[in-house]
Amino acid sequence: MPGIEFLVDALTPVNLLLAVVGVAAGTIIGALPGLTATMAVAVLVPFTFGMPPASALIVLGAIYTGAIYGGAYSAILLNTPGTPSAIATTFEGYPMAKRGDGDLAITLACLASVFGGLVGALFLLGLAPPLAEVALKFGPVEYFWLAIFGLTLIGTLSEGNMLKGLIGGCAGLLLSMIGVAEVGGDIRYTMDLKMLLGGIDVVSALIGLYCIPVLIDLVATPDPHLKLGNQIAGYRLREALTISWRSKVNLIRSSFVGTIVGILPGAGGSIASLVAYSEARRTAKRQSNFGKGEPDGVLATESANNATVGGGFIPTLVLGIPGTPPDAVILGALLVQGIRTGPSLFGEQSSIVYTFIYGLIIATLLMLPMGLLIGRYAFKSIVTIPKAVLVPAVGFLTVIGSYAINNNTDDVIVMVVLGIVGWVLNRLGYSPSPIVLGVILGPIAEAGFVQGYLIGTARGSVLAEFFFRPISMAVIGFILLSLFYPYLTRQWRMYRGVASSD
Amino acid sequence: MTERPARDIASLLSAGGFIVVGALALYHTRDMTPLGSVFPRTIASAMIIFSVIYIVWRFFKPHVGAEPPAPGSVPRRLLLVVAMIAWALLLNRIGFLVTSIVAALALLLVANWDRWAPRRAIVYVLSTLAVVVGLYAVFAFGLKVPLPMAALM
Amino acid sequence: MKKTTKLITAVLGLFGGLVAALAIAAYPEKTISYIIAFGPGGESDVSARLQEPFFKKFTGQNIAIQYKPGAGGAATWSQLNGMPADGYTIVGTNIPHIVLQPLEKDVGYETADLANVYWFHYTPDAIMVPAESPYKTLKDLVAAAKKAPGTITFSGSGTNSANHLAQQRFDKLAGIKTTYVPFKGTGASNTALLGKQVTGSWGYTTVQMMLGEQARCLAVAMEKRHPKIPDCPTFKELGYDLVGGAYRGIAVPKSTPDNVKKAVSDLIGKINKDPEFIAKMEGNGFAMVDVSLAEMPKFMDQMRKLYTGLAVEMGIKKR
Numbered sequence: 001m002p003g004i005e006f007l008v009d010a011l012t013p014v015n016l017l018l019a020v021v022g023v024a025a026g027t028i029i030g031a032l033p034g035l036t037a038t039m040a041v042a043v044l045v046p047f048t049f050g051m052p053p054a055s056a057l058i059v060l061g062a063i064y065t066g067a068i069y070g071g072a073y074s075a076i077l078l079n080t081p082g083t084p085s086a087i088a089t090t091f092e093g094y095p096m097a098k099r100g101d102g103d104l105a106i107t108l109a110c111l112a113s114v115f116g117g118l119v120g121a122l123f124l125l126g127l128a129p130p131l132a133e134v135a136l137k138f139g140p141v142e143y144f145w146l147a148i149f150g151l152t153l154i155g156t157l158s159e160g161n162m163l164k165g166l167i168g169g170c171a172g173l174l175l176s177m178i179g180v181a182e183v184g185g186d187i188r189y190t191m192d193l194k195m196l197l198g199g200i201d202v203v204s205a206l207i208g209l210y211c212i213p214v215l216i217d218l219v220a221t222p223d224p225h226l227k228l229g230n231q232i233a234g235y236r237l238r239e240a241l242t243i244s245w246r247s248k249v250n251l252i253r254s255s256f257v258g259t260i261v262g263i264l265p266g267a268g269g270s271i272a273s274l275v276a277y278s279e280a281r282r283t284a285k286r287q288s289n290f291g292k293g294e295p296d297g298v299l300a301t302e303s304a305n306n307a308t309v310g311g312g313f314i315p316t317l318v319l320g321i322p323g324t325p326p327d328a329v330i331l332g333a334l335l336v337q338g339i340r341t342g343p344s345l346f347g348e349q350s351s352i353v354y355t356f357i358y359g360l361i362i363a364t365l366l367m368l369p370m371g372l373l374i375g376r377y378a379f380k381s382i383v384t385i386p387k388a389v390l391v392p393a394v395g396f397l398t399v400i401g402s403y404a405i406n407n408n409t410d411d412v413i414v415m416v417v418l419g420i421v422g423w424v425l426n427r428l429g430y431s432p433s434p435i436v437l438g439v440i441l442g443p444i445a446e447a448g449f450v451q452g453y454l455i456g457t458a459r460g461s462v463l464a465e466f467f468f469r470p471i472s473m474a475v476i477g478f479i480l481l482s483l484f485y486p487y488l489t490r491q492w493r494m495y496r497g498v499a500s501s502d
Numbered sequence: 503m504t505e506r507p508a509r510d511i512a513s514l515l516s517a518g519g520f521i522v523v524g525a526l527a528l529y530h531t532r533d534m535t536p537l538g539s540v541f542p543r544t545i546a547s548a549m550i551i552f553s554v555i556y557i558v559w560r561f562f563k564p565h566v567g568a569e570p571p572a573p574g575s576v577p578r579r580l581l582l583v584v585a586m587i588a589w590a591l592l593l594n595r596i597g598f599l600v601t602s603i604v605a606a607l608a609l610l611l612v613a614n615w616d617r618w619a620p621r622r623a624i625v626y627v628l629s630t631l632a633v634v635v636g637l638y639a640v641f642a643f644g645l646k647v648p649l650p651m652a653a654l655m
Numbered sequence: 656m657k658k659t660t661k662l663i664t665a666v667l668g669l670f671g672g673l674v675a676a677l678a679i680a681a682y683p684e685k686t687i688s689y690i691i692a693f694g695p696g697g698e699s700d701v702s703a704r705l706q707e708p709f710f711k712k713f714t715g716q717n718i719a720i721q722y723k724p725g726a727g728g729a730a731t732w733s734q735l736n737g738m739p740a741d742g743y744t745i746v747g748t749n750i751p752h753i754v755l756q757p758l759e760k761d762v763g764y765e766t767a768d769l770a771n772v773y774w775f776h777y778t779p780d781a782i783m784v785p786a787e788s789p790y791k792t793l794k795d796l797v798a799a800a801k802k803a804p805g806t807i808t809f810s811g812s813g814t815n816s817a818n819h820l821a822q823q824r825f826d827k828l829a830g831i832k833t834t835y836v837p838f839k840g841t842g843a844s845n846t847a848l849l850g851k852q853v854t855g856s857w858g859y860t861t862v863q864m865m866l867g868e869q870a871r872c873l874a875v876a877m878e879k880r881h882p883k884i885p886d887c888p889t890f891k892e893l894g895y896d897l898v899g900g901a902y903r904g905i906a907v908p909k910s911t912p913d914n915v916k917k918a919v920s921d922l923i924g925k926i927n928k929d930p931e932f933i934a935k936m937e938g939n940g941f942a943m944v945d946v947s948l949a950e951m952p953k954f955m956d957q958m959r960k961l962y963t964g965l966a967v968e969m970g971i972k973k974r
């Protein structure tokens with residue numbers, strides 16, 4: 001194992017303490033809707049300036065990975081992703097909670113997060129420099145096709161009407177265009193409102209579209225929010241472990257997906273978990289359970305999003321290019337500390353890097369006991385808090401959370417308005433996920449398209465640029481696969497004379 | 503004999519609504535630069551196309567049942583919505599903490615279906631206040647978020 | 656009785672005046688809010704973080720760095736004059752942003768509305784190519800551009816930003832036509848450069864420092880070579896009159912009293928002259944600049960003329 005001599009440095013009492021505190025703080029912050037992993041990291045950066053660089057990295061990395069895990073709590077219990085990377089966890093997590101399996105879902109999320117986090121960290125440890133090269137091969141056109149892939153996933157994943165899902169996705173894409181265009185500088189769709197000049201923030205849209213409808217429906221009936229399972233006996237750990245072992249291929253594949261997506265600068269947990277979920281669903285033997293609370297779904301999404309932590313550090317540390325938004329903050333912190341990123345970081349300054357990576361691995365491992373503990377506590381409190389107090393508490397969280405993104409009350413107004421619209425759309429059959437995913441993927445798709453167009457024109461052929469690059473062709477292949485696979489398998493089964501029942 | 507649920511008019515109307523939205527979006531692209539208008543035009547067109555396909559599809563399947571109206575109390579839902587809107591608009595004017603306390607208590611009233619026994623009332627009110635003030639403190643002092651403080655905090 | 660009242664009023668007045676004078680003399684007495692108009696991790700953030708220990712060193716007080724991103728900075732700048740005007744709220748400002756934004760569209764403020772008190776550094780424009788690029792000097796690049804107009808591509812951060820302006824200015828000076836491909840932020844722009852998606856990149860000296868061995872700097876827009884990038888010639892040396900970049904400074908709400916404005920200006924100036932601070936700044940690729948409150952009107956006039964002219968040329972001036 002490279003740099004194993006630095007494992008000892010990672011095990012100092014100070015570093016261990018930092019890892020524990022970091023994971024705990026990160027988990028709690030990530031669980032609160034409105035507080036993202038980026039925010040969590042940004043808040044703690046000033047405290048790290050007095051620390052030695054490796055320790056600073058360890059605590060920041062611990063917070064980061066804890067926050068990505070913590071986002072699952074509100075996703076599962078409140079149908080509101082605590083961080084954008086937990087969006088896909090709502091697909092199966094919330095139905096599981098509604099049916100009384102919320103505690104199982106939380107334990108599964110913990111196991112998956114630890115597994116995914118470890119895979120990502122191990123890749124960081126062993127293969128960082130070569131993997132960084134892979135990241136560079138992805139140009140604007142590849143990002144464009146990736147975004148399109150994400151968008152077709154929206155369509156195929158929509159429970160209910162696929163057309164409504166696609167329309168919702170288009171709505172999200174239009175929302176993402178509000179504001180100043182990154183390429184071209186146009187001001188679009190702001191209807192002359194200064195408030196909209198900065199566009200619609202993803203987190204505002206996320207909290208509004210997911211959480212407000214839940215609140216609106218909570219006040220309408222006297223029923224409790226979530227059913228308690230038959231035994232609140234424990235963590236259902238054994239059950240969770242059995243499920244995880246059965247699903248090991250899913251776990252491994254999803255972690256790979258997460259690591260690779262994390263390596264791509266600009267693509268983070270939200271996209272990773274979406275792709276992992278889609279693959280899990282596509283290859284599942286029992287497809288019918290998806291959408292109604294399928295544990296494999298939670299395993300897929302949570303392992304993928306935590307794998308992006310380790311994966312995201314690869315381009316950050318090797319190239320000086322942030323792999324995910326929290327990495328940008330960490331990079332700034334490193335610069336202030338005087339650490340130069342780049343290949344030299346793995347060369348002469350390798351003590352810092354390796355101590356950090358081992359620290360990250362230890363923090364991830366520590367997330368298992370701590371995550372289970374915090375998870376149980378979170379579950380108990382959400383389930384036993386009387387609804388009358390839950391509603392104002394969550395309401396306050398949405399308000400302060402959306403405010404805290406940019407310290408701007410306009411985001412709160414946007415959040416509420418989108419929430420009301422979201423409730424109406426939900427009643428009409430348009431679920432929030434396609435819309436939010438449209439908001440996230442819109443800028444990536446548009447930037448990729450326009451940049452690819454400019455480069456293609458300069459190089460002489462736009463068509464060649466978009467369709468004949470090797471990685472693009474692979475992604476296009478995936479798009480076609482996910483679009484037509486269900487039909488192909490059905491045809492194949494009918495051909496083989498097997499009844500095509502699910 | 504199975505009773506046919508009422509036809510799902512609402513979805514048809516919503517599809518129509520999206521066609522209008524798409525058309526508006528297309529209309530507004532005339533002020534944009536060529537590069538800046540590509541994406542809006544494509545997506546708005548896609549939205550219109552999908553909505554049209556939906557309406558046509560319904561033409562071939564006229565008996566898609568409507569969703570039953572949302573069960574539960576409409577007045578409470580409206581009150582919650584009004585409270586949230588007021589909350590968002592008043593933050594800057596009356597100050598974050600005061601607005602939040604008032605709004606949270608309002609939400610407590612709207613969300614409570616249990617009878618208002620005195621003990622329960624006190625516990626609920628106190629816990630709501632504790633949550634609001636506690637989280638406010640965490641954000642204002644722990645995370646150093648600058649929360650708007652108008653005349654009344 | 657009247658006399659006593661007069662006396663009391665006089666004493667109170669004197670006392671009040673003394674307190675006010677002491678207050679100013681003792682500025683700052685508590686934590687200063689330093690608001691950054693962008694998100695964390697960017698150059699404005701890094702500069703503020705580097706200044707932070709020196710604030711403490713010279714005043715004993717802390718600064719609280721806050722981020723208020725939105726609309727490329729316009730969200731904060733349009734709200735600046737509504738913030739507390741006692742010297743304890745300072746906001747980071749950037750040129751060319753504050754000159755160009757109001758010219759393009761209604762962003763909620765005019766350049767003259769912002770009360771700048773100091774400009775403390777700039778990040779000079781720099782043109783870079785990947786380390787393995789066939790272009791070893793600026794001359795090679797210009798020659799290739801002349802041979803095949805439009806085929807040379809440059810990545811940069813944003814449209815109508817400092818990078819974009821630099822590309823346009825240079826194209827004009829060199830009589831060539833290159834294609835500018837805007838990216839969202841320096842990170843994305845660098846990825847495109849290192850991945851060889853584009854021929855080169857218009858960035859800053861800070862970017863060159865960060866990329867190190869991976870990128871080759873062909874020219875910098877400074878009067879003299881940057882001390883930490885000695886191998887990179889200036890545009891002037893190569894025959895092009897191109898000096899400039901993105902300037903960073905501090906502004907306060909307009910209604911701040913003049914003596915408080917001066918106190919803030921003097922404090923920033925002090926930090927800016929500290930040799931340890933200068934070393935840290937230059938080590939990261941920044942180039943120091945000292946425009947204090949006294950020199951502000953003349954400087955802003957110059958900047959306004961320069962960038963308004965460029966805006967007209969580029970066709971982005973719409974108001």
